Amino acid sequence: MKNTHVKRVDLIFERTECKEVFAKVITMKPDDICQEILESGLKGRGGAGFPTGLKWRFTALEESDEKYVICNADEGEPGTFKDRQILDEVPEKVFCGMAIASRAIGARTGIVYLRGEYKFLLPKLNKALDEFHKLMKEFKHDFEVRIRLGSGAYICGEESALFESIEGKRGEPRNKPPYPTTSGLFSKPTLINNVETLDYCVMIMKYGAQHFQELGTKDSRGSKVFSVSGDTPRAGIYELELGMTVAQFVAEFGDGDTKAVQVGGASGFCVPRKRFDETIIGFEGVPTGGSMKLFNSSRSMYNVLHNYLEFFTEESCGQCTPCRVGCQQLLKGVEAVKKGEKTSKYLDELLKLSRTMKIASKCGLGQSVGNAFSSIVENFKEEIIY
Amino acid sequence: METVQDLVHVLADKHGRTRESLLPILQDIVEERRYLSKEVMVDVARELDISAADVFGVATFYTFLDTVERGKYVIRVCKTISCSMKGKGDVLATIEEMLKIKPGETTPDKKFSLLETNCIGWCHKAPAILINDTPYTELTPEKVTEILREYIKK
Ligand SMILES: Cc1cc2nc3c(=O)[nH]c(=O)nc-3n(C[C@H](O)[C@H](O)[C@H](O)COP(=O)(O)O)c2cc1C
């Protein structure tokens, strides 16, 4: 019998005495903090999956009069809503994670970039922030956090667009390199981490790297918070050990008729039923910022793809041609095929275009449109055409 | 009533006059006045000593920084996939019917504007909408009717 068991974990929402954790951290050498995070194997939970400890160490090594710690709370990927829940339930842990980072890299200023859609959280966050600043005073740790609001632009979750936005500009991504660790906000070394990543850093400092490392797989250590939605009787937020297959996930969350799972939101991959068994959810298989959408056989995958393409067409910042024009052409293209104005062969042209976008686009938005596009078109060709 | 210039001045005092303050100032104006008029954008440019084109450029980039007049209550209906699978169409139709406006429009009394928006982070409780900053989730035509009735009374 196949093992369908998916292990629940309770770290992210676990009530934690931040004061105790920080008391321990403040006695440690900054590089030992980076080392502890590095040994845990934690990779960024915002989607890109860069090893967090390395990022911290790179930023720590930079010489600068000013450095920043930024918490990315822009959470705009369709199908993710876990950062909202984390900020709602345990904001003190997110701030504490930023404080630990500030100690590790030597920063005095922290900024939370909160999406405008979550503005209703502000009163609660400001209250938690007051407590947090009192705590910092107690420890005589010179670190202040402020909150900046977004204004309804998905692209501002991309780190360099986020910096531009804080600087008071249009949220247009920058060229890379230089990377944020050397030149980020106001061209200063900047550490930017996702809400969930920062929370995990607190738990790693609390329980030790070993505790986290024992969970998950070689490439995907630890656990992760999943946002589950779509055709499921159990929509919601779940913290699960990494390393499960899509089949195991579907056994737990499906409605008995799941035909596809979109892993990682609009910029992620569509996994069809025939691949459930072999596909691992994690960095060795399909990576995800946590968005898991289930579709049952009543759904038209054409509608799903169309919805995603509309999303990208609207949210592309328009700065570079492959993405701006590419998104529009993919959208128009599938509409034309559906209407019979173009033959099914035209889909091959569109697939080529999506591959070009992956190579030629300036930032992760344009580069990942092809993920959903190719995985849906290749696996559900009939639904796109007829 | 305070003039536009007064408001801009007060907000610049509050947030500062560096480029970094531009977004918070524009966000607060939208909160107060529900949109950014040409006039107010020119004032902000003068107050921060930057070009008006820069202010227009930023204002038009961000979806929530409306540059056309909006009502007192801006309703944003999520149209992304989870909501659209779970009955967003019926919810939108109910709102259209009640307020007699289509997406992009504002009621003649300037009380309500209706807009569609991308995922607002409540997919597990779809369909969801925002009215100004407040999210409403797991909506049905009945539920949204009740909510709107409350707003109409306000
Ligand atoms: C289009 C786009 C949108 C993104 N949106 C988010 C977001 O909303 N939240 C987030 O944490 N990371 C987002 N990212 C990833 C960030 O650029 C960055 O990698 C991340 O914040 C780093 O934090 P982590 O290492 O803790 O994951 C986005 C990337 C792209 C290309």
Ligand code: SF4
């Ligand atoms: S890839 Fe798209 S979102 Fe990114 S910079 Fe180019 S146009 Fe803007």
Ligand code: FES
């Ligand atoms: S799809 Fe509507 S809230 Fe996410």
